[in-house]
Amino acid sequence: MNQQQKEKIIKMRRDGLSYSKISTALGISENTVKSFCRRNNLGSANKEFFFQRDGILCRQCRTPLIQTAGVKQKRFCSDKCRMAWWNDHPEAVNRKAIYAFTCPICGRDFESYGNKKRKYCSRACYGRSKAVRHE
Template sequence: MTSTQKQQIEIFRGKGESYAAIAETLGISKNTVKSYCRRHNNNSPFAADPMQSTNGVCVNCGEPLIQTTGSKKKRFCSDKCRLDWWAAHPEAGNRKAVYHFVCPVCGTTFTAYGNAQRKYCSRACASSARRACHE
């Protein structure tokens, strides 16, 4: 690979071109382009400074956020803001561990989050079931 091809790879990657598009333009293998980018830390298109300020603001307080390239996108400026926001918006969570049951004591259907072993809909039903066993 020539030095001009290396420079062109840097330019095309900076513009957001894919490995395949760069390889086709330069007439080299896609894997060659991919290997060069990995060796030179140019994996992602639109590579920027590691501590670049973006338009992002904290979801809770509106404070400007500083995003780190290569890291997960920040939504909150601090742990305090994160905890406050989730406490105020519990419905925004992606709840996957919701289980549906029928109470053996009263027969009502109920849901439980995060506990697949739950048996009773309330503490009253659980205690009445315990009392019924011992009598």
């Protein structure tokens, strides 16, 4: 591998190209490209390949987001913003497993998320059901 190929590998890797695409473009073995990238901290574990896309902002605080090449696109700048946004927008949560019940103790209608075998609306009604059985 000559110096020109090394420079091309560095440029292509920074542009986000995979090892296989680089090896095909330069006519070098994929393993040679991988080992060169690892020796020069250009591997996939090294997250130094950042890029800025125009118009992509944090949903909560509206700061510009810096995306990492080859990784799922960010929507929030931090966990704090992510939690705040989801707490402010509960209607955006796609809840598919909501079940409707009537409590056998108090007769109140209630909903349960993710538990289709639930019987009581609260711990208090559950406690009353235990007291009724013992009498």
